[in-house]
Amino acid sequence: MQRRSFIKNSGMAGLAIAALPQNVWASPQEFSTEELMGKADIELFGEGINLRKEAHDAFVKMRAAAEKDGFAIQMVSSFRDFYRQQSIWERKYIRYTEDDGMQxxxxxxKIIEYSTIPGTSRHHWGTDIDIIDDNAQTNGDVLVPEKFEKGGPFEGFKLWLDENAEKFxxxxxxxxxxxxxxxxxxPWHYSYAPxxxxxxxxxxKLNVxxxxxxxxxxxxxxxTTGFLKTYIQDNILDINQDLL
Incomplete structure (x- = not known):
């Protein structure tokens, strides 16, 4: 397939993500560009968990603690490589442009309300999880904010996470x-900070x-360059300050 013309008025040189103050968890550990973009063959742990070893071990401990309090943490999504993210992106793009008639x-x-551009997802890293309580009775889509709010099937689980997730x-x-x-x-998306x-x-540091x-x-x-600059600042960097 011929690569599409991509950037309008690009001026690409030097457009790396701006540096921000680093959290105490930051370390000198090096990660390859392929790892960061979800293209590396990384070692993942746990059947149905699929996280890097340290994140996996912390998740197992959190799951056990939740179970003692009556919650059954179910992994909806964890590691996703670049190509899985691409399939999600393209499925939505086709639906919105062809089925819904959007420009x-x-x-x-519309896609970037909840889904990332391939190569920019935190789920590429083997550190992030989307989780629900499998003990709760619910129908339809589970990753819906209202289901984690007052009166929703995951209300109690969200309150438990608010109280306990950061302990892990x-x-x-x-x-x-x-x-x-x-x-x-x-309210379902958590990241292993260390x-x-x-x-x-x-x-x-990458030139995205x-x-x-x-x-x-x-x-x-x-x-366009302008669109991507805004996307980087708003979607990648405007997150929970504890994770910067």
Whole structure:
């Protein structure tokens, strides 16, 4: 497949993610560009868990603690490689543009309410999880904010996570802070801070525009430098401050 024309008015040189103050978890550990973009063959642990070893071990401890309190943590999503993220992106892009009749950028803005551009997902790192309580009775889509709120089937589970998740170094990524931009509130998405923080530190050093210009997936020809700068600032960096 011929790679699509990608950046309009690019000026790509030097467009790496801006550095921010580093959290105490940050370490000198090096991560490859392939790892950070979800293209490396990394070692994952746990059947149905699929996390890096340290994150896996912390998750198992958190799951055991939740079980004692009557909650059965079910993993909805953990590690996703670049190509899995690409399939999610393209499925939504086709649905919004072809089935719903949206213009390309309108569809892209709709996608990035909850889904990341391939190569930019925290789920590429083996540190992040989407979780629910398998003991709760519910129908339909489970990753819906209202189901974690008062009166929802996961209300009690969310209260438990608010009280206990950080004891195991898992932090909510996309909070309900009204000042936060980017992805919408995701009460199910947690990140293992001791690994995710140094990985984000490494990711901030990448020239994301240049890297994405080498990719070929539906809709990427409509990205502009301005759009990607805003996406980086709002969707990648405007997260729970504990994870920066």
């Amino acid at each position: 390309p950028m309108e569809a892209i803005e 170094d898992f932090h909510l990524v996309y909070t309900n802070d009204p000042r936060r931009k980017g992805f919408k509130y995701e 690994l995710a923080i140094p990985m984000l530190t490494a990711y901030r 525009v240049k890297l994405l210009s080498k990719e070929d997936f539906l809709g990427c020809e409509h990205f």
